[in-house]
Amino acid sequence: MVIKIEGLDFAYGAGKQSVPVLKNINVTIQKGMITAIIGQTGSGKSTLVQQLNALLKPTKGTVQIGEHVVTNKTKEKELAPIRAEVGMVFQFPESQLFAPTVLEDVMYGPKNFGATDEEAKKAAKTALKRVGFDATLYEQSPFNLSGGQMRRVALAGVLAMNPQTMVFDEPAAGLDPQGQEELLNLLKSLRDEGKTVVLISHQMDQVLALADRVLVLKDGEIAADEPVDQLFSRPQSWFAEQHLDLPETIAFQKQLEEKGFVFDGLCKTVPDLAKAIKKQLDPTKIQTLGSTISENGEANHE
Amino acid sequence: MTDAITIKNLTYSYPEQGQLFDNFSLSIQEGEWLSIVGHNGSGKSTLAKLILGLLDFDEGEIRVFGQKLQLETLAAIRSQVGMVFQNPDNQFVGATVADDVAFGLENRQVPSEEMPAMIEAALKQVGMAAYADREPHTLSGGQKQRVALASILALQPKVIILDEATAMLDPEGKQAVLQTLKQLKERYQSKLTLIMITHDMEEAALADRVAVIDDGRLVENEAPRALFLKGQELAALGLALPFAMALQKDLAIDQPVYRTKQELATWLSKLKA
Amino acid sequence: MNNLVIGQFVPGSGILYKLDPRTKILMTIAYVFLLVFANSWPTYLWSAAFLLMALVLTKQGLGLYWRGIKPILWLILFTVVLQLLFSGGTPVLFAFGPVKVTLPGLINAFYVVVRFVLIVLMSTILTITTPPTAIASAIESLLKPLKVVKVPVSELALMLSIALRFVPLLMGETDKIMKAQKSRGMSLSTGSLIKRAKAVVPLLVPLFVGALQRALDLANAMEVRGFESAEGRTRYRELSYSKADAWAFGAVLVFAFGFIALNFVS
Numbered sequence A: 001m002v003i004k005i006e007g008l009d010f011a012y013g014a015g016k017q018s019v020p021v022l023k024n025i026n027v028t029i030q031k032g033m034i035t036a037i038i039g040q041t042g043s044g045k046s047t048l049v050q051q052l053n054a055l056l057k058p059t060k061g062t063v064q065i066g067e068h069v070v071t072n073k074t075k076e077k078e079l080a081p082i083r084a085e086v087g088m089v090f091q092f093p094e095s096q097l098f099a100p101t102v103l104e105d106v107m108y109g110p111k112n113f114g115a116t117d118e119e120a121k122k123a124a125k126t127a128l129k130r131v132g133f134d135a136t137l138y139e140q141s142p143f144n145l146s147g148g149q150m151r152r153v154a155l156a157g158v159l160a161m162n163p164q165t166m167v168f169d170e171p172a173a174g175l176d177p178q179g180q181e182e183l184l185n186l187l188k189s190l191r192d193e194g195k196t197v198v199l200i201s202h203q204m205d206q207v208l209a210l211a212d213r214v215l216v217l218k219d220g221e222i223a224a225d226e227p228v229d230q231l232f233s234r235p236q237s238w239f240a241e242q243h244l245d246l247p248e249t250i251a252f253q254k255q256l257e258e259k260g261f262v263f264d265g266l267c268k269t270v271p272d273l274a275k276a277i278k279k280q281l282d283p284t285k286i287q288t289l290g291s292t293i294s295e296n297g298e299a300n301h302e
Numbered sequence B: 001m002t003d004a005i006t007i008k009n010l011t012y013s014y015p016e017q018g019q020l021f022d023n024f025s026l027s028i029q030e031g032e033w034l035s036i037v038g039h040n041g042s043g044k045s046t047l048a049k050l051i052l053g054l055l056d057f058d059e060g061e062i063r064v065f066g067q068k069l070q071l072e073t074l075a076a077i078r079s080q081v082g083m084v085f086q087n088p089d090n091q092f093v094g095a096t097v098a099d100d101v102a103f104g105l106e107n108r109q110v111p112s113e114e115m116p117a118m119i120e121a122a123l124k125q126v127g128m129a130a131y132a133d134r135e136p137h138t139l140s141g142g143q144k145q146r147v148a149l150a151s152i153l154a155l156q157p158k159v160i161i162l163d164e165a166t167a168m169l170d171p172e173g174k175q176a177v178l179q180t181l182k183q184l185k186e187r188y189q190s191k192l193t194l195i196m197i198t199h200d201m202e203e204a205a206l207a208d209r210v211a212v213i214d215d216g217r218l219v220e221n222e223a224p225r226a227l228f229l230k231g232q233e234l235a236a237l238g239l240a241l242p243f244a245m246a247l248q249k250d251l252a253i254d255q256p257v258y259r260t261k262q263e264l265a266t267w268l269s270k271l272k273a
Numbered sequence C: 001m002n003n004l005v006i007g008q009f010v011p012g013s014g015i016l017y018k019l020d021p022r023t024k025i026l027m028t029i030a031y032v033f034l035l036v037f038a039n040s041w042p043t044y045l046w047s048a049a050f051l052l053m054a055l056v057l058t059k060q061g062l063g064l065y066w067r068g069i070k071p072i073l074w075l076i077l078f079t080v081v082l083q084l085l086f087s088g089g090t091p092v093l094f095a096f097g098p099v100k101v102t103l104p105g106l107i108n109a110f111y112v113v114v115r116f117v118l119i120v121l122m123s124t125i126l127t128i129t130t131p132p133t134a135i136a137s138a139i140e141s142l143l144k145p146l147k148v149v150k151v152p153v154s155e156l157a158l159m160l161s162i163a164l165r166f167v168p169l170l171m172g173e174t175d176k177i178m179k180a181q182k183s184r185g186m187s188l189s190t191g192s193l194i195k196r197a198k199a200v201v202p203l204l205v206p207l208f209v210g211a212l213q214r215a216l217d218l219a220n221a222m223e224v225r226g227f228e229s230a231e232g233r234t235r236y237r238e239l240s241y242s243k244a245d246a247w248a249f250g251a252v253l254v255f256a257f258g259f260i261a262l263n264f265v266s
Helices: A045-052 A076-085 A102-112 A117-130 A147-159 A177-192 A204-210 A228-232 A236-241 A248-258 A270-279 A283-301 B044-051 B071-078 B097-107 B112-125 B141-153 B171-191 B231-236 B243-250 B261-272 C021-035 C041-057 C062-086 C103-129 C132-149 C153-183 C193-199 C201-224 C243-265
Strands: A003-012 A019-029 A034-038 A060-065 A068-070 A086-089 A165-169 A196-200 A213-218 A221-227 B003-014 B018-029 B033-037 B059-064 B081-084 B159-163 B193-198 B209-214 B217-222 C092-096 C099-102
Touching (some): A003 A045, A045 A165, A068 A076, A102 A117, A102 A147, A117 A147, A147 A177, A213 A228, A221 A228, A248 B261, B003 B044, B003 B193, B018 B059, B018 B193, B081 B141, B097 B112, C021 C132, C021 C243, C041 C103, C041 C243, C103 C132, C153 C201
Antiparallel strands (some): A003 A019, A003 A060, B209 B217
16 A cells, blocks of 8 residues: 655645644655654654654645545545554653553553454454563553553554554654664564555664665755665765764764775665674774773873 | 762562662762762662652661651751753743752742842853743743752752753753763862762763662672773673773673763774874 | 633733723623613613724624624524514514414514623623733632632632633534544434434543543642642732723723613614
8 A cells, every 4th residue: 555645735734723734745654664864853754754654634735545545625534444554653642541441451451443342352462462461461451551562452453453554653652672672673574565664753773774765854844755775875964964863873874984984885784884884994903903002092181 | 088978688569569788788979979870760769769758668777967767867968969850841940940949949949039030040050041931831841840940949959969950851951961060069069969860871980980880780880981891790780881891892802991972983093193 | 612701811911901800890790781772772772882993992803703603693693583483462574364464563572682792892801911820819819708608619610710711622622523433324414313422432432531531630730730629829920900990990880870860862
C-alpha cells in the first residue's frame, strides 16, 4: 500500500486565527520500507503523520491511502476503514491503556474492526508474543506493570490490528538501551515481512540504523526527501541549519575526514567505522604503541 | 571532606513488588557530581525519593550533612536538598514561570518584597529570565526543566538531585539542561553537590563518579574514566558504552584508556601520522 | 477547543488590566446583579453604554468578543424561540395553529437576548483581562471573612489555581488519547445509547489514570519545595488597590445610581 500526499496544506483553526502548520507537502511513502521523519520540535512531524491515518484532514490538497482518498470534504464515516490499514503508535503510548486486563486491552483494536472474540484473542496473543510480553501476565491489570511492560502492551494493541502500515512517534523515548534495541528489532522485522513503517525520531543513530528513506521537515515544509545514505552525506552545516544532530558514527567519521582519514561511503555502525579506521592505520602501531600514545593523549588532555 | 549524603545499611521493600534495597550503602561527598545509572526498574529513582523522605524505608539510615533523616528533620533536610523530576509538566506549580519560582519562596515565607529579585536571579542562572511571564504550556520541555531548576536554585540548596530530568526531552532541550548544569557547577564549585540519575551514558560521563545500581545493589562505584573501560560488565548490566569507548573497544586497542570523542579523534590522527 | 474565549486570559495593556482583580470581580457581580432588575429600554441602553466603556478600556479588538459570543449563539437562539412561543399576551402578530407570536413576546425575547449578551460580555471582560491565578487570589481575599467559620479558603484558592493551571494540559491529553483510541477503531457516534456510553470508557479511564499520576507527581514536587500547608505562606503577588481602582468603583457607583434612577422613571 502506497501513501501519496499531494499539494497538502494544513492549518489548525480556521479564518484569521488559523495557524498554518504544514505547507505544500508532496510526498510518497513507499511500501515495504522504513521511512523516517525527522525535524526540530515544532516542525510539524506529528501533524504530518496524523494525516496518514486521517486523524487530521488536509486543509488543502489530498492524501491517498491505498484506495482511499482523503480531502477536507471526506466524511468521518469513510475514515474508519483507513484506520484499520494504518496503525498509529503515539509517543508514550502506555497512556492509552484502559482495560481491566492486558489481553482485553490488546483485543480492543481488532474487535473494533470487526474481529470475533476468538479472532481478537488469537491476534492479541500473537501480538503480545511478538513484543516479548510475559504470557503469565495476560490476565494482569495493565496498570500494575512496569513502564517497559506497559509500553509492550500498548505496542501490541496496535500490532494486533495487523495494519499494513504502522506509524511510530518516538517509540523508544524513555526506554533503557536494552528496551530500545528490542524496539528497533521489532521495527526491522515488520519491514522484513513487507509492512510499511513510518518512524518519527529525534535520535539520529536510530534513523541511521533503521531508515531506508528520510523526510526532513523544517517549519512545516519538506527540506529533504531522500535515501538515508544521501541524506547523511550532506555537510554538517546543513544539519545545523535544520537544528538536527548528525548520528554519532557519521559525525565522528566527518571529524576524522578533516584530519586526513579517507572513507568510501558512510559507516553506519561502530564496528564498520572501526574496521574502516583500522584499514588506514598501521596494525602494529595500534597493538604496540597503543598504550604509550594513549598516555600522551591523556597527558595532552589534562 | 564531609559527606553531603550518607546512606548506611538501607533496607527498603516496595509495598507490593517485594524487596528492592537490602543493606545498601553509598556516600556522596560535598561538592561532588555523582551519576547514578542503571536500567529501568533498577531502583535508582526510588533511591532519590528515599533521600528526600518521599518514601519511608524499613531499616538503616540516611544522613544529610550529618543530620539523620526522620520526621522531625524532614523540613530541615528538604531545605538543603532540591529535586528535579522526570516529567516537565508535572512539577510546574505556578501559572507563570515567575509564579512557579515563587512557589518555594512562598512556602519558606520569604517576604513579598524580596521575592522579585530572588526570582530574577534564579531565572538568570538558568537562562530563562526573559520568560518570566510565560505560561507553562507555551514553553518547550527543556525550558520547563530549566524553570524547575531555577525554582530549586531560588531556595539555595546544597544538593540538587535530578531524577532522569532529561529523559523526556528532545536533543536540543537535553543539551540546554546539561549545559545549564555545567554552568551551575562551574559557578558554585564545591558549594553544590549534584546527583544525576540517568540511563544515558554520555550524560553520566559528565560526573566525577558513577554509581551503577542493579536490582537495588550497588555494583560499580568509580570515576567514569575507570568505569567505561569495563565494556563487558556494563553490557551485562543492560547499559551501553559511551560512543568513544565503544569505538575503542571495536578498534581492539590493547590497553585502552578513557577518552572523549575529541580526545579519541586527536589520538587517532596522531597514530596515523 | 482552543477557540473558546470565555474563561481565557488574553494579555493586553488596557486600563482594565491594571485594576485589582478584586475590583473587577466585584464590578462584574454588581453589574450582573443590577441587570437582573433592568425593566425598560433606557436601563438596557444605560447598561450597554457602561459595558461599551469597559470594552473600550480593555484595548482589545471587538473580534475577540465576537469570538466569545459565537459559541453560545445557538443558546441565545434557543432562548429567543422559547420566549417568542411561550410569552402569551396581546396583540398577536401572527399564529400557526396553537402557536402564537405576540408583541410582548417579541419585546421580551429582545430583552432576554440583550441581557444575556451583556452578562456574557461582562464576564468575558473579567477573564480576558485577569489571569486565572489573579482571579483565584482575589476570590481568596474576598472570601477571607469565611475563615472565621473554618472554611479552608487558602486551600481552596490554591486548589483552584492549580486546577486552572492543568486545564490546557488535560485538554491536550484528551486530544491525544482520543486520537490514539480512534486509531484503534473507537467510534463515539454510532450505536445505541448504552453502546455509546460504553465507548467512552477507553477515553475516560486513561484520562483519569493520567490525571491521578500527575496529581501524585505534583504532590511530590510541591513537598520537596517545602510545601506543608496553604496557610501561613507569603505571597509573591500581593493584591493592592490603587488609584485606578478608586476610579473604577466611582464609575460603578455612577452606573448604579443612573440605573436605579432610570428604573424608577419607567
